[in-house]
Amino acid sequence: MKTIDLELEIWRQKDTITAGQFENYTLKSISTDMSFLEMLDVLNEKLTREGKEPVAFDHDCREGICGTCGAVVNGIAHGPEPGTTLCQLHMRHFASGDTLVIEPFRSRAFPVRKDLMVDRSALDRIIQAGGYVSVNTGGTPDGNSTPIPSATAELAMDAAACIGCGACVASCPNGAAMLFTGAKISQLCLLPQGQPERRERALAMVTTMDSEGFGNCTNERECEAVCPKGISISNIARMNREFVKASFLG
Amino acid sequence: MWFVNFLKSSIGKKSIMAGTGLCLFLFLCSHAAGNATLFSSVSLFQAYADQLHSHPLIVSVFSTGLFLVFAVHATTGTLLFFQNRKARPQGYRVKTRAIKTPWASMTMIYSGLFILLFALIHTAAVSFGDHGRIGETIATLFSSFFYSSFYIFSFLVLALHLSHGFWSMLQTMGANHPRYTLLIHRLTYIVPAFFLILFTSIPLLFFFGTGR
Secondary structure, eight states, X not given: OOEEEEEEEEEEOSSSXXXXXXXXXXXXXXXXTSBHHHHHHHHHHHHHHTTOOOOOOOOSOSSSXXXXXXXXXXXXXXXXXXXXXXXXXXXXXSOTTOEEEEEOOOBTXXXXXXXXXXXXXXXXXXXXXXXXXXXXXXXXXXXXGSOOOHHHHHHHHHHHTOOOOOHHHHHSTTOOOHHHHHHHHHHHHTSGGGSTTHHHHHHHXXXXXXXXXXXXXXXXXXXXXXXXXXXXXXXHHHHHHHHHHHHHHO | XXXXXXXXXXXXXXXXXXXXXXXXXXXXXHHHHHHGGGGTXXXXXXXXXXXXXXXXXXXXXXXXXXHHHHHHHHHHHHHHHHHHHHTOSSOOSSOOOSSSOOHHHHTHHHHHHHHHHHHHHHIIIIITSOGGGHHHHHHXXXXXXXXXXXXXXXXXXXXXXXXXXXXXXXXXXXXXXXXXXXXXXXXXXXXXXXXXXXXHXXXXXXXXXXXX
């Protein structure tokens, strides 16, 4: 089994109001088969045995589908491997002797709760503002009664692949949440079920996004580059069109 | 009220940048067309200037409009720069970019402010000078090494600004479609290169004494 030794510099912060700082750790004989989060588990076991506070970090499914995990590794959200969440980043991508600087996702809208854990409920509030369809109860409609062109369905599915991890916000030089909001608006506005609330949705979600303290998009394309699900900035262009249409045509 | 809300929104501010950017791009096209007369002769350029200034109403309406568009573009850009800095109160220790060529987008505020400085110097030296002798003014100005170098450097900065700005304008306007992606990608290089070559040729023409 191949193993590597690592130097870690991890952001430690007691709570939201206490100032944080970086702390250095050395880990030896880390299996290259481990995921990044398993490597942090090993660190936490070591810290616990030493009677120290383990590093708090978000995680849930560890399969790259839930969007719970996330940290900035050496300046890149979810680490250096493209199209990957932090839990699916494996230690074989690092070399023995590497120094890894691990920081929480940083944005005014994502306050640090503890160490690498951030509060991403601002994204939930954008969804609450309009990221849904209102469906009346009743019998299930026949699937074939709402035909959707295959290409449109694919675009909607591509947008729906967003897992809401917040890496787009973390990587954007302006801390903007436009890729997330653009994907959520796109997945619904492309489909027939999303049409009745199309205009209200675009207005409400963009207004909430602005009020949550995210920055303004300046088309830097960093979000697209780090997105673990490969969400395209064409979704931002679609959101721009949706918002302009909703504003001018009501 | 809805219009004010639109302008105050993040997408509204992007739209202001894109809309004013488009106006400035169109102005650059017309300016480049006028300047191209210098490739023929100074006297033709002077005739073009005389013709233009024989319609004072058109000149005053367009120059006031241009000033307003420029002012709105610069003010909104600066406002966005400061608002965006506040969106991440604590930065990262390791500052790495995931995309390979972020230079143009990273430096938009600085290249933009430099273009503003250039525009002030250029208008003071040329636009507010003697219109009846504008051809001679250009020829004298560009025979100076300092002025020629300053203008050429400014055109390089303009090309850098356009290399992000032109694409960014189209993206903000929602022009993002697989059918046009390749064309837009090519225009991102062609548009700044076109203006760079055309504008830079003029000071070089006079500096090397080949301008007539």
